[in-house]
Amino acid sequence: xxxxxxxxxxxxxxxxxxxxxxxxxLPLVVPLNLGQKMSPPTEHLYTFIDTLxxxxxxxxxxxxxxxxxxxxxxxxxxxxxxxxxRGVIPMVMSLYPQGTGLGIQACxxxxxxxxxxxxxxxxxxxxxxxxSAVILGIGEDIKKIFPTNYSGIPLDSIPAARGxxxxxxxxxxxxxxxxxxxxxxxxxxYTKYNQKLATGVTAVSAADFYPxxxxxxxxxxxxxxKGAAEYEYQVNxxxxxRGYEKAKSVFAVRGMEANSIAHFLIMLFIIIGxxxxxxxxxxxEA
Amino acid sequence: MVxxxxxxxxxxxxxxxxxxIPNDDGSRLKIEYRLPESVFDSAFLYxxxxxxxxxxxxxxxxxxxxxxxxxxxxxxxxxxxxVYSDTLKKTYESLMVKPKASWFDTSQFPLFIVVLLYTGLxxxxxxxxRSGKSLYLRPIAGLQAVDEAVxxxxxxxxxxxxxxxxxxxxxxxxxAALNILSHVTKxxxxxxxxxxxxxxxxxxxxxxxxxxxxxxxxxxxxDLYNENDVFFATDSQFGYAAHVSGxxxxxxxxxxxxxxxxxxxxxxxxxxxxxxGAIQIAGTDAVTQLPFFIVTCDYTLMGEELxxxxxxxxxxxxxxxxxxxxxxxxxxxxxxxxALSILNLxxxxxxxxxx
Amino acid sequence: xxxxxxxxxIVFIFGVISILQYFVPHPLSQAYYDTMxxxxxxxxxxxxxxxxxxxxxxxxxxxxxxxxxPYSAVALLSFLFMTLVxxxxxxxxxxxxxxxxxxxxxPLQATMFSLLSYYMASASYRAFxxxxxxxxxxLITAFIVMFSVTTFGNYVPGVPKALEWIMAVPxxxxxxxxxxxxxLGSIATSLKIILGIERNWLGG
Numbered sequence: 001x002x003x004x005x006x007x008x009x010x011x012x013x014x015x016x017x018x019x020x021x022x023x024x025x026l027p028l029v030v031p032l033n034l035g036q037k038m039s040p041p042t043e044h045l046y047t048f049i050d051t052l053x054x055x056x057x058x059x060x061x062x063x064x065x066x067x068x069x070x071x072x073x074x075x076x077x078x079x080x081x082x083x084x085x086r087g088v089i090p091m092v093m094s095l096y097p098q099g100t101g102l103g104i105q106a107c108x109x110x111x112x113x114x115x116x117x118x119x120x121x122x123x124x125x126x127x128x129x130x131x132s133a134v135i136l137g138i139g140e141d142i143k144k145i146f147p148t149n150y151s152g153i154p155l156d157s158i159p160a161a162r163g164x165x166x167x168x169x170x171x172x173x174x175x176x177x178x179x180x181x182x183x184x185x186x187x188x189x190y191t192k193y194n195q196k197l198a199t200g201v202t203a204v205s206a207a208d209f210y211p212x213x214x215x216x217x218x219x220x221x222x223x224x225x226k227g228a229a230e231y232e233y234q235v236n237x238x239x240x241x242r243g244y245e246k247a248k249s250v251f252a253v254r255g256m257e258a259n260s261i262a263h264f265l266i267m268l269f270i271i272i273g274x275x276x277x278x279x280x281x282x283x284x285e286a
Numbered sequence: 287m288v289x290x291x292x293x294x295x296x297x298x299x300x301x302x303x304x305x306x307i308p309n310d311d312g313s314r315l316k317i318e319y320r321l322p323e324s325v326f327d328s329a330f331l332y333x334x335x336x337x338x339x340x341x342x343x344x345x346x347x348x349x350x351x352x353x354x355x356x357x358x359x360x361x362x363x364x365x366x367x368x369v370y371s372d373t374l375k376k377t378y379e380s381l382m383v384k385p386k387a388s389w390f391d392t393s394q395f396p397l398f399i400v401v402l403l404y405t406g407l408x409x410x411x412x413x414x415x416r417s418g419k420s421l422y423l424r425p426i427a428g429l430q431a432v433d434e435a436v437x438x439x440x441x442x443x444x445x446x447x448x449x450x451x452x453x454x455x456x457x458x459x460x461x462a463a464l465n466i467l468s469h470v471t472k473x474x475x476x477x478x479x480x481x482x483x484x485x486x487x488x489x490x491x492x493x494x495x496x497x498x499x500x501x502x503x504x505x506x507x508x509d510l511y512n513e514n515d516v517f518f519a520t521d522s523q524f525g526y527a528a529h530v531s532g533x534x535x536x537x538x539x540x541x542x543x544x545x546x547x548x549x550x551x552x553x554x555x556x557x558x559x560x561x562x563g564a565i566q567i568a569g570t571d572a573v574t575q576l577p578f579f580i581v582t583c584d585y586t587l588m589g590e591e592l593x594x595x596x597x598x599x600x601x602x603x604x605x606x607x608x609x610x611x612x613x614x615x616x617x618x619x620x621x622x623x624x625a626l627s628i629l630n631l632x633x634x635x636x637x638x639x640x641x
Numbered sequence: 642x643x644x645x646x647x648x649x650x651i652v653f654i655f656g657v658i659s660i661l662q663y664f665v666p667h668p669l670s671q672a673y674y675d676t677m678x679x680x681x682x683x684x685x686x687x688x689x690x691x692x693x694x695x696x697x698x699x700x701x702x703x704x705x706x707x708x709x710x711p712y713s714a715v716a717l718l719s720f721l722f723m724t725l726v727x728x729x730x731x732x733x734x735x736x737x738x739x740x741x742x743x744x745x746x747x748p749l750q751a752t753m754f755s756l757l758s759y760y761m762a763s764a765s766y767r768a769f770x771x772x773x774x775x776x777x778x779x780l781i782t783a784f785i786v787m788f789s790v791t792t793f794g795n796y797v798p799g800v801p802k803a804l805e806w807i808m809a810v811p812x813x814x815x816x817x818x819x820x821x822x823x824x825l826g827s828i829a830t831s832l833k834i835i836l837g838i839e840r841n842w843l844g845g
Contacts (some may be wrong), residue, residue: 451679464842465830
């Protein structure tokens with residue numbers, strides 16, 4: 001038995017990779033259908049959007065590119081669906097050129113599955129270069145930064161954008177990002193205009209954002225795949241209630257199941273590694 | 287309808303007060319209004335600019351503040367507030383005001399003092415070093431191992447890989463990485479060992495190329511410079527990770543240096559290096575990537591050690607003196623943070639105007 | 642000698658002006674800053690050209706080496722293909738260029754990113770050993786964090802709170818400590834370059 005553990009402690013990389021592959025693939029092929037209980041940062045964001053008055057506007061900035069798509073795109077899709085179901089108007093923009101296409105994709109999904117109407121139920125603003133200038137500019141007049149929507153229609157003639165002049169008319173700004181862009185929103189939109197903010201970030205950078213939750217600079221946050229899955233699961237429940245079964249998405253929920261298995265496997269590897277380490281040490285001492 | 291209105295024009299009545307906003311570029315004015323009438327149908331605030339009358343705000347309350355932006359500090363402005371109620375139209379006018387462009391942002395004064403203090407400290411220690419007094423530097427294992435790492439590559443007859451981070455030249459970590467590159471190249475040149483420098487940023491590439499070239503020149507071995515050894519790989523983050531990983535596997539590099547700014551690719555690079563059996567020295571100020579380097583590299587320079595590396599490797603007294611200056615500043619910061627935290631516990635909140 | 646003195650003088654003059662510029666809100670100072678940014682963009686654009694020449698030359702040389710040839714051929718062909726597709730069909734929505742981006746480059750990038758999951762498993766397997774008291778503490782903390790970020794974490798009372806505490810208190814305290822050192826170090830490095838004390842960026 002001892003020898004078995006010692007052998008296990010010197011596992012080849014290839015074996016570890018193989019086990020991880022199986023562990024990740026398994027829940028994707030055979031869904032585990034685990035529930036997703038919301039963690040406090042997710043719950044805060046969900047409740048905030050859920051309790052907004054009908055006709056309110058939220059600005060979602062898709063500040064990422066396809067490399068972080070698996071974690072961030074489900075967040076974008078779920079937030080857009082949630083807002084539309086609640087009669088809140090999402091305005092989607094990006095500070096990254098590649099984020100525009102991803103924003104359009106998410107809105108298109110809401111259009112197909114929920115029958116949402118562009119420029120009535122949601123607005124796609126598109127991309128504008130220059131982080132600070134754009135964030136500060138929206139605080140003065142959104143039309144100065146986005147005179148038209150993505151398709152070139154003047155913002156004045158878009159029913160869903162009527163009445164939005166600056167942050168005073170935007171209930172919440174959500175920056176979805178795989179980098180430190182949400183901090184630029186804190187620096188410029190929160191500090192200068194006291195704008196309410198939330199964020200969605202990749203798990204690897206999540207640690208950087210906890211203090212901002214503590215200080216209230218973000219009212220809520222989606223942390224990595226876990227946050228995405230929790231939000232998606234909650235929105236799925238709402239969709240089910242409203243009879244939009246087809247609009248349900250399980251991309252993040254499945255991803256999180258695979259993620260959880262991978263985490264457990266890593267924990268298992270650490271335990272095995274340590275067992276082997278102690279047994280080898282004991283043997284050497286003996 | 288308009289004909290039926292009784293029109294009053296009340297100039298300089300004090301209803302509108304226009305003030306300059308300090309510490310700006312002279313592009314803003316603050317307009318405060320307090321209407322004598324509490325009930326009115328509608329009211330509009332206009333900016334009078336030469337012959338032009340521009341609507342800047344639709345007034346809803348009888349008093350308020352409006353910031354007018356996009357002004358020119360060389361021009362003079364006047365504001366009028368037009369109030370409609372029943373059949374009356376009243377126009378209040380402000381005095382002529384010229385916005386001022388400031389030459390110093392006084393709100394940044396505390397920061398300015400801190401900058402002066404820190405610069406002064408660094409200069410003091412540099413002057414101190416000029417007087418010839420030597421300074422003690424604590425040993426940093428990662429830097430002590432540089433010679434050994436270069437020597438190992440020489441013994442094995444394999445190249446050295448130097449990754450100067452993935453950020454641009456505006457990142458100070460990249461500059462620190464390029465400073466270390468100069469030392470490593472000189473050392474590699476002394477042993478005639480090949481050094482490969484794949485770069486992600488075009489500007490960093492041109493600088494890295496010059497540094498390697500100049501370093502070989504400075505040790506009298508320009509013949510060792512090969513322009514294909516310092517090259518632009520790709521600007522795609524993960525494309526770069528793929529390229530460097532491939533280079534490590536195919537070139538069988540004996541020593542890998544990862545210095546500068548790294549993001550999520552850090553573990554891909556260093557774990558591949560670990561699997562090839564190379565000796566690895568990393569240095570970064572990216573706090574989230576430090577754990578990955580610590581577990582996969584033989585030595586890791588943490589945070590400021592990266593910046594201290596150049597001084598440490600060169601043993602140049604003027605450079606090492608700045609490290610002493612940094613330590614002195616750290617002591618000051620610690621004392622201030624400690625004192626303010628204690629005061630905070632007793633309900634005294636002081637932010638020194640820095641935040 | 643002049644070859645080194647001129648760059649050092651340029652760095653000193655523009656370095657000092659740039660520090661002062663931060664404290665001067667006057668439009669003239671802003672105009673200086675805007676001009677500098679334009680110059681940076683201009684210099685950066687030229688560097689892209691040099692970088693591309695380097696990229697092509699590097700792979701061209703490697704085509705002659707058997708072990709590198711297949712990879713360099715793929716790199717050069719992909720580069721040529723994307724350039725041609727971009728020039729001919731444009732880069733707008735629905736173009737071949739964009740499709741190649743979304744359906745080839747994006748999955749390739751995501752694949753490289755996902756390799757992290759394997760590397761993290763093998764690295765933690767080798768490195769996380771309870772060799773000392775500190776290492777054991779680290780191991781326990783890592784277990785709490787890892788468990789709390791799984792789906793099951795939210796169902797165990799106290800675990801989400803523990804995660805928030807670990808992230809916001811010990812994690813943040815150490816991060817801030819490092820951040821203060823990094824900030825001071827980066828200012829000192831900048832100052833050393835501005836004052837001409839640090840000359841390694843000129844090749845020593």
